[in-house]
Each structure stands twice: as structure tokens, then as C-alpha cells.
Amino acid sequence: MNEDHPARKYYLHDGEQQTGPFLLEDLEQHTLTSTTMVWYKGLDDWQEAGRIDELLPVINHTQPHHVEDVPPPFKNTVSKTTPPPFQTKQPVAPVKSSSGAGRIGWIVGLLILAGLIIFAVQQFRSVAQAMNEEPVEPTYQEQILSIEEQEKATPRKFLKTGGTFKETVFTGKFRVDGTIANTATVARYKNVVIEVSFYDSKNKFLGSERHTIEDQFPAGSSKEFKLKLDPPKGADNCKWKAVSATAY
Numbered sequence: 144m145n146e147d148h149p150a151r152k153y154y155l156h157d158g159e160q161q162t163g164p165f166l167l168e169d170l171e172q173h174t175l176t177s178t179t180m181v182w183y184k185g186l187d188d189w190q191e192a193g194r195i196d197e198l199l200p201v202i203n204h205t206q207p208h209h210v211e212d213v214p215p216p217f218k219n220t221v222s223k224t225t226p227p228p229f230q231t232k233q234p235v236a237p238v239k240s241s242s243g244a245g246r247i248g249w250i251v252g253l254l255i256l257a258g259l260i261i262f263a264v265q266q267f268r269s270v271a272q273a274m275n276e277e278p279v280e281p282t283y284q285e286q287i288l289s290i291e292e293q294e295k296a297t298p299r300k301f302l303k304t305g306g307t308f309k310e311t312v313f314t315g316k317f318r319v320d321g322t323i324a325n326t327a328t329v330a331r332y333k334n335v336v337i338e339v340s341f342y343d344s345k346n347k348f349l350g351s352e353r354h355t356i357e358d359q360f361p362a363g364s365s366k367e368f369k370l371k372l373d374p375p376k377g378a379d380n381c382k383w384k385a386v387s388a389t390a391y
Contacts, residue, residue: 152166153165154181159305160304162346176193180192305321306321308321308381316373319370319371321383323366325365331359332360332388337353338351339353339370339382359391
């Protein structure tokens with residue numbers, strides 16, 4: 144613990160969610176990097192953890208150790224069996240026949256050969272024509288429809304939450320002043336379901352509950368919401384995120 148500030152409480156922010164408060168010894172249970180944003184009472188604004196001297200031992204203690212990836216041993220899967228040499232079939236000389244049946248056979252054979260040649264030429268022309276045709280680009284409307292379908296299928300990917308919470312002094316309840324931003328390009332959402340998770344002072348998960356924000360969120364919009372929560376016993380912190388919504 145920091146001897147100069149034994150009761151200092153630290154708050155962390157990963158760019159999307161705020162966590163805390165934590166005591167100095169609690170931070171060793173987190174993966175704290177030099178670029179993690181930190182705030183505590185006394186700072187004018189958020190600071191990188193690497194700029195705070197008292198956090199340097201915690202950063203060095205919690206840095207993950209990277210293990211070099213080692214490729215698996217190479218196994219030769221090529222078959223050692225050698226295929227037999229390719230042999231070209233020699234054309235069989237036609238049997239000369241002075242009969243009428245022999246001449247008819249020759250005529251039939253020539254007709255079949257001519258048909259095969261004509262078919263091959265037609266196939267070659269079709270392939271050549273297809274290769275010379277320019278690809279058809281999708282229209283702007285088709286592109287927009289494709290983007291909208293993707294965004295409607297995954298609303299939680301485009302709904303970002305933020306805000307703050309505080310504990311009321313006399314009732315012990317939590318009050319959340321949150322925000323929901325729709326980062327989708329086209330899709331609109333409504334009835335956003337927010338999942339709130341509760342944690343104790345050691346950041347141990349205690350439970351969660353869900354609330355529906357009955358409002359509409361057009362593409363690119365951001366709105367505020369408020370929740371009054373009755374946290375489980377021992378809860379000291381909470382986090383929230385959007386888990387589903389209705390596209391309309």
C-alpha cells in the first residue's frame with residue numbers, strides 16, 4: 144500500500160468502461176499497463192498509469208510474459224509412391240474394307256468428329272466472351288441494403304454504452320447516469336436491453352440484472368438514460384453494456 148496515501152482509491156478506464164475504485168494492492172489483480180488510463184482524487188484529469196510513480200511497481204508486476212510461438216515439427220506428408228509414366232495411346236490404323244459397311248463407318252466417324260470440333264469451338268467462344276465482359280458493380284442501393292442487413296443482425300456490435308454511477312448515502316442503492324450511442328451507419332434500434340453486472344471491492348462478480356431502455360436510437364445518435372438499482376450485498380462497483388435491441 145502507498146504509505147503517503149493509504150486510503151487512495153484508483154479508477155481505471157479502458158476506453159469504453161470505467162471500473163473502480165481500487166486500492167493500490169487491488170491493482171495487482173488486474174493487468175495494468177503503462178497506457179492504462181487512471182484517475183484518483185487530486186488529479187485534474189485522467190493520466191496514463193506509466194506517468195504515476197507509485198503505480199510503476201504494480202505495472203511491472205502485472206505485465207504479461209509473452210512466450211514465443213514455436214512452430215510444430217515438419218512432417219513430410221508427400222507420398223513416396225511414384226506414379227507410372229504416362230503413355231500416349233497410338234492411333235489404330237483403320238481396317239481397310241472394300242465393303243459398303245466400311246465406307247458407312249468412315250462417314251459416321253467423320254460426322255462425329257466434325258460435331259466434336261464444332262462443339263469445342265462454341266465452348267471456346269463462350270469462355271472468351273465471358274472473360275472479356277466487365278464485372279457488374281453492385282448499385283449504391285444494393286450496397287446500402289447489404290450494410291443495413293449486417294447492422295440489423297448484430298445490434299450489440301454497434302450500441303456503445305458509457306456514463307457514471309454513484310451510491311446513495313442513506314439507501315445504499317446505486318444510481319446510473321448512462322449513455323447509449325448507436326454507431327451504425329444505417330440501422331436504427333429501439334428497446335435496448337442493458338445488462339448491469341455488480342462487483343465487490345476486490346472486483347469479484349456478484350451477479351447481474353437486465354433493464355430495457357424503451358427509446359429509439361437512429362443511426363449516429365446518442366442518448367442518456369438513468370437507472371436506480373438495488374445492488375446485492377457487498378457490491379461496491381457496477382458495469383453495464385448493451386446486449387440486445389430491436390431493429391426497426
